[in-house]
Amino acid sequence: MSKVNSNLTYFGLMKYVKPYRLVFAIAIIGAAIDAAMKGLFAGLLSPILREGFSNDNSLWVKYIPLIIIGIFLLRSIGNFLAAYGFTWVGRKIINDLRQQVFHQYLRMPQKFYDEHSAGGLISRMTFDIEQMANGVSKNFVIIIREALSIVFFLGVMFYFSWQLAMVAFIVFPLVAFIIRMINKRFRRIGHGIQDSIADITQTVEEVVKGHKIVKIFKGQDAESKQFAANIKNNRQLQVKIVASQEVLSSVVLMLVAVALSIIMYMAARSGIDAFDFMAFLSAMLALMPTVKNLTSVMSTIQTTMAAADSVMHVLAQKPEADLGTVTLKAEQVQVEFVDVDFSYSDESHALKQINLTVEAGQSVAFVGASGGGKSTLVNLVPRFYDVSAGQILINGENIQKFTLESLRDHVSMVSQEVVLFNDTVRNNIAYGAQAECSDEAIIQAAEQANAMEFINQLDHGLDTELGDNGTRLSGGQRQRIAIARAILKDAPLLILDEATSALDTESEKHIQDALEHLMQNRTTLVIAHRLSTIENVDKVVVLNQGQVVQVGTHQELMAVPGIYAQLQQSQMLSMDGSHHGDE
Structure with a gap:
């Protein structure tokens, strides 16, 4: 992961304080009161000892307890204002950052998710932002x-003896230099800790999601x-930063x-009042402890800055390009691919010179060997990726002209990788923009998908x-949901990416009937x-190595030698073999 300039990261953090500057200012005032009272107490020791103990001044003796109580009362108030105010502002900033990162995730292009692991992205949202909270x-x-305390303590020291105070003051440039040098190490280790947490999260996520595969293939x-x-690396880095x-x-x-x-020696020879x-x-x-506290927190600050680097890296990413100004409004959709090329980053072309027209209401199936470019080509239509060259037209207009929202409003999709949310059956069917659909419409969609029968058998x-x-449903049931x-959305363009791959033979027959009914008068792109x-x-x-090699109806392609006929023959032999095996 590329790192963000540390100065930009710091100022990037500071700008989040602006909406809460009033509370932040009150917190600073509280910290100033706390620090001032500590300095005042140290400064008052001289008159207290002189007047209260040496001179036996009755007035001082009378007011010494009140002075001490008053100082510590003000310290308590200042400390509360500082602690509560900074924490309140800090948590507000963290909430804002989490909202921004989550919103950024929703707007990122597919390429971003191809390049980043899910565990790493989750770690940014949880661990890294929580580190920033500290x-x-x-x-x-x-x-x-502590910084204000140092100022007030130095003020007391200069008040009583500027010569002795200068000795202490000389130390601070040396301390600042040492902190500056070691901060680079803190930041480097901090970045390592962020990466190690991302690795831990990724490993746990993979094991939890793939626990069946882990057990079957003895991957424990x-x-x-x-x-x-992973945890050893994290432990070593944590120990390094403490060391x-x-x-x-x-x-x-x-x-x-x-x-x-040196000060003690000079004081003994200077004749300063005891x-x-x-x-x-x-x-x-x-x-001394004030300086120690300030230097100790520097490691945490650098860990915070390292976490901020990773979070700012996400926020600095460009969202999906949406330069379209035209709102697509169409009851039927014609799709045309004109000289379309596509490649992932700097790799070789995944698609080359695709020229194809899908008429409105037409159903087109894309077939071919794995890696031939079927899914890639279809993913270009809703602009999960943008073409490298050429253009895709909908109803004669370049899809780049349409807003992403209006373009995707016209697309329904059923993927082989079924995504269901930790919610009710109703909310999974009526998801997103369909959330306000009536129960009648939801039930009708479920019935057309052959899902209502098993839904009625569920507890609620x-x-x-x-x-x-x-996870409580079978693969076929999840697919039908x-x-x-997709049926409920009722979009004019339907994408079926291996939509029946998870269904058993009986369910597939029912679903094929439902899909054939749904596909009528809709432009349908099928990957199977x-x-x-x-x-x-x-x-x-028929696609092969990113190029269109055959186009026609099933009957036409079966009548000529070619890849399609070979694929059909291969699958028929596989089915015959499985049938014989069953016998």
């Missing part, structure tokens, strides 16, 4: 409060080794200790929850390996 909530509190050992390697953090803290403390020893030196020393000693009928991707969804299901289509297009 950076813009907890760490904001620490950074602002291999998956366990892979997972162990680097502790080295940084130790070096900083040693620098402060050297400065403190009470003033106690106030100076308390500010100096309070400065249409209101039955299907579980993750419809998907077909019912089982050639017995496409004998009645109007036209068969």
Whole structure:
């Protein structure tokens, strides 16, 4: 994954604060109050000790408890405002980022999903953004409060002895230099942690989804080794970042200790008032853990920035190109491919010089060996990919002229990879724009898809929850739900990508009848390996290595030697062999 410039990432984070700047300002005021009270308490030690203990000033003795209580009360109020305010702003920012990333996922082109693993994309949404939450909530509190505390403590030290304070002040450029150098390591390790979490998520997702294959093919050992390697890598990176953090803290403390020893020596020789030196020393000693806290949080900040890099990388991606200005409105659709070429990235051409016309209401089947370009060609119509050369016309107009929304409104699709949502049967059929359809329309679509019979046998009928991707249903039942969804949409262009591949013979017969009825007066593009299901289509297009090699009806292509006749003969022999095997 390409990395975003760190400065852009930082300012990219800061711009999200703008809508909540009032609360953010209140939080900063709270942090300033907290820091100021810490500095004030250190500064007041000199008069408290002098007047309250040495001079036995009754007025000071009387008000010392009230002063201490007042200081710590104000500290508590400031600390609450800072902690609550930064956390509130931080979580708001994280919610905004999650919304933006999710919205970005919805708008990304197919190529984006081809290039990124599902586990990595999920990790961006969950782990990486949660890491950013620490950076813009907890760490904001620490950074602002401790930075202001350093300012106030240094103010106290300069007030009582600027000569001694200069010794301490010299240390800070050295500390800043060391932090700058080690921050590069923190950022590099942070990126490694993001990637390791993505790998862990991907491995778990694959095992959970493919648990049957893992068990049948005895992949448990291999998956366990892979997972162990992933978590080992994550553990090593986490230990490295802690080790680097502790080295940084130790070096900083040693620098402060050297400065403190020099100050003690100079103070003993300078003749500074003992009470003033106690106030100076308390500010100096309070400065040490403050500096340590600030340096310790730098590793977390760099982890946050590394997470922000990956999230900003997603947000920086260009969404699907939608330059169309014309709203497609058509009751029937004619599709024409004119000199169409297509390639995935810089690879060889997946499609070459495709010239083909599908008349309105015509059903066309695309057949050929795997990798021949059938699915690729059909995926160009709803613009999941854009052509590399040539053009695709709908009703004589280039599809690039149409808005993506209106173009896809005219397309229904049933894929071999059935997607069902963790929702009810009703909501899976009446999905998206069809959510407001009546129960009568939903039931009619389910009946046409031969699905109503098994739906009625479910515990709650249409209101039955299907579980993750419809795991409670058989393959054929899941496919019929998907077909019912396409029927309900009632679009003029229908894409059937191996739509009957998951059905048993009996279900396939019922579904073929329903699909043939549905395909009437609709432009239908069918992709099928089982050639017995496409004998009645109007036209068969045979693709081989990305080129159209045969076009005609089933009868015409069977009458001449060629790839189609060979495929038919091969499948018939396979079916005969299976029948003999059954005997």
